[in-house]
Amino acid sequence: MNRQRTDDRTRNRSRRPRTISISLAERGQTTQDFAVGIGVFLLAIAFVFSFLPSLVTPYESSGGAKTAQADRIADRIVDDLGTGSGNEINFTDYAGDDNLTEEVGLRASSGDVVYDNLNISIKYVNNSTTLNPSTTAGEPYTNQSAASSARIITLENGSNECDPACRLVVRVW
Structure with missing residues (x-):
């Protein structure tokens, strides 16, 4: 749209396109x-x-107290049965024993009712098989929920079964 001014000057400007605004409702x-x-x-x-x-997590997870108890028992076994050279132990004192209440300090009543179940086994380092029946003690372990602790050991008897080492596995449930 051209406007005329009062001073008689004419302009020939093209009209600028109008800006299109967008409303917030359509955004x-x-x-x-x-x-x-x-x-x-x-x-x-x-x-x-x-x-x-x-x-x-499983419904029956073993608590921190059971894990601490398994660690304590594993340390006690290595300390009590140690021969003085590294982690070499003489396991013949515990082998085949079903009631280790006094040896490892488990809780029991006066009638020898054991409150904590225990399984100790010596296994090969590279797999989970037990060396032989004379390297287990305590109650049989049947894959129930248990807290466990392991230590790397060697056996005193000089057998080649633990070459170079074995695992002492303590389970408490």
Whole structure:
């Protein structure tokens, strides 16, 4: 649109295109929508990561007290049965014994009712098989939920079974 001015000057300017404004109601996403969406997403991720470990743990997990007790018993066995050269032990004192209440300090009543069950076995380092029946003590372990502790040892009798070493495995349930 050309306007005429009072000073008789004429201008021939082309008209500038009009700016098109977008209303907020037609817009796809606002900054606040984005912030709320990211906040909900992060809360959902935090919820999943906080509860995922509790979903995969077994219902009967052995507590910290049982694990500490298994560690204490394994240390006591290595200390009591040690021959003085490294972690070499003489396991013949415990081998085949079913009641190790007094030897390892388990809780028991006056009627010899044992409150804690115990299994001690000596296994090969590279796999989970037991050396022989004379290298187990305590009650039989039948894959129940138990706290365990292991120590690397050698046997005093000089047998080649523990070449170079064996594992002393203590389980408490």
